[in-house]
Amino acid sequence: MNNETDRVYRACLIIIGNEILSGRTQDANLAFLGEQLNEIGICLDEVRVIPDVPKRIISTVNEVRRNFDYVFTTGGIGPTHDDITSQCVAEAFAVDLILHPDAYKAMVDFYGTEKLNDARLRMAHVPDGATLIENDISIAPGYRIENVFVMAGVPKIMQSMFFKLAPTLTGGKPVLSQTLSSGAKEGDIAQGLGEIQYAFKGVDIGSYPFMGRGGTGVRIVMRSSDEVSLGKCVLRVSELLNQYVK
Amino acid sequence: MNNETDRVYRACLIIIGNEILSGRTQDANLAFLGEQLNEIGICLDEVRVIPDVPKRIISTVNEVRRNFDYVFTTGGIGPTHDDITSQCVAEAFAVDLILHPDAYKAMVDFYGTEKLNDARLRMAHVPDGATLIENDISIAPGYRIENVFVMAGVPKIMQSMFFKLAPTLTGGKPVLSQTLSSGAKEGDIAQGLGEIQYAFKGVDIGSYPFMGRGGTGVRIVMRSSDEVSLGKCVLRVSELLNQYVK
Structure with missing residues (x-):
């Protein structure tokens, strides 16, 4: 390849x-x-x-x-x-x-x-x-x-x-992905998450609520081909989620 | 409805x-x-x-x-x-x-x-x-x-x-479906199945091979909104499959 x-x-x-x-x-x-x-x-x-x-x-x-x-x-x-x-x-x-x-x-x-x-x-x-x-x-x-x-x-x-x-097949740079799961509510973290997305334009941040046997919560998926930015973004999202955990 | x-x-x-x-x-x-x-x-x-x-x-x-x-x-x-x-x-x-x-x-x-x-x-x-x-x-x-x-x-x-x-929502006639599973090989039944499809134009016959823990085989799915035709078609496919079971 x-x-x-x-x-x-x-x-x-x-x-x-x-x-x-x-x-x-x-x-x-x-x-x-x-x-x-x-x-x-x-x-x-x-x-x-x-x-x-x-x-x-x-x-x-x-x-x-x-x-x-x-x-x-x-x-x-x-x-x-x-x-x-x-x-x-x-x-x-x-x-x-x-x-x-x-x-x-x-x-x-x-x-x-x-x-x-x-x-x-x-x-x-x-x-x-x-x-x-x-x-x-x-x-x-x-x-x-x-x-x-x-x-x-x-x-x-x-x-x-x-x-x-x-x-x-010829491909580009593989996209790296990091996922953080939390019991925080999407409606609570939405504003802060939007601010982080604005600050990290090279990272694609997705927010996916889930409902299952283990309760409800949200998975934040961060994707980028830039490992350094991705690491910094994970840190910011991690700080945000910690503020809202029940 | x-x-x-x-x-x-x-x-x-x-x-x-x-x-x-x-x-x-x-x-x-x-x-x-x-x-x-x-x-x-x-x-x-x-x-x-x-x-x-x-x-x-x-x-x-x-x-x-x-x-x-x-x-x-x-x-x-x-x-x-x-x-x-x-x-x-x-x-x-x-x-x-x-x-x-x-x-x-x-x-x-x-x-x-x-x-x-x-x-x-x-x-x-x-x-x-x-x-x-x-x-x-x-x-x-x-x-x-x-x-x-x-x-x-x-x-x-x-x-x-x-x-x-x-x-x-407004819908039409629901489509009825019948499925027959068999250990027969698709390549063996293909000609006979094509002939049955030709005879039953109002029935949509699909052939889906599978491979799983229970072995390999084929599922024949027959769909029609005409229950009588569907029943006759099931009978014909059933006869066909019986000829090729190991």
Whole structure:
């Protein structure tokens, strides 16, 4: 991975799948990708969850690939009728969907010619010009075409693909993060916190109230790529919270 | 709630919050809203997760409120400096942010004039023309302006707000759902499943492979607002799966 210093690299994740929108399946790829990208200096800056509808996939891919440095998609690259991501990505790039020789060979080696039916062969098709992304869990690959990375929806497979492709990404300075939790009330600390944010413009201060079994309170998350400023900010916020603890 | 029959009502959820994008906080509102909306005949058709950046919030609200029947937002309506949703929604609608008399009265009653500082007063401000959405957990309200429903990010508060506003929504026929799980391989059942999908055009058949402690397999989810077709489809899929169980 190459690190350039001052540029911020922004990524968009497209989660393709009716099962996420219906609430039946809880997505696990967003949180994984948000954390992993941050570690290599790339900011996950938007996520879209869209249904398995060709025109929606095509228009979303085309809109976001122009506005973000990197686009990741999850879901819809399996063998069944509802796996339509690859056709849509090919259409978005106005290229043909082709049988990739390396993916074909890997599948022949794995399944043998008898079990390699038409459905499984679909998984060896990629948009013309795409580079394969392998994974250690399944034989079907993901792929990269320009700045778009097409990955599986199953979290274990998606994660394996991500670890393969991550070294090829260029990122900026990783953002460091510090979190302080407190039983203080947001309404009490809000003014002081706003003053600290004003004083530390290079630190992004977020305030997140929580309610759980351990009671109610607030988590203050401070993020910056400047470790010195971040340390000073943590000190100020810490002083503030101490004034309001019950 | 009024039910019209043939129209499909589509909703978009905007999740506002850096903490979700960073992967630190796992969103819980998407799955809740997807399930609840489905029960009242509204299809959650897109979700966008965006950062706490005014121009992004304003442009996203304005884009999606024209394209969906209902827009829900979560997050950013608390008392701290990073709670900027209400200013942005007001700007999106080109109206002023005003102190809502009912919200103000509720907050005076709750906090008394001494504890009701400027930070807390921010939570009584809504875009001009908005109708309050109360909740049973906190005193700060959400609100509705035209087809946009602005709710808290804390799941318990968001859920309470949703249950208050749900009776005011118009939906279509609720979509019924049936799920069959199997140890069959997706690549084996894909062709047969595609044929069943072709025969049952009114049923949306999704195939979702899983990998977990209980082994690998596939979940077939069938959705339709037509109970009779759905039942017949379940029977066909069930026959198919039985052929391929190990």
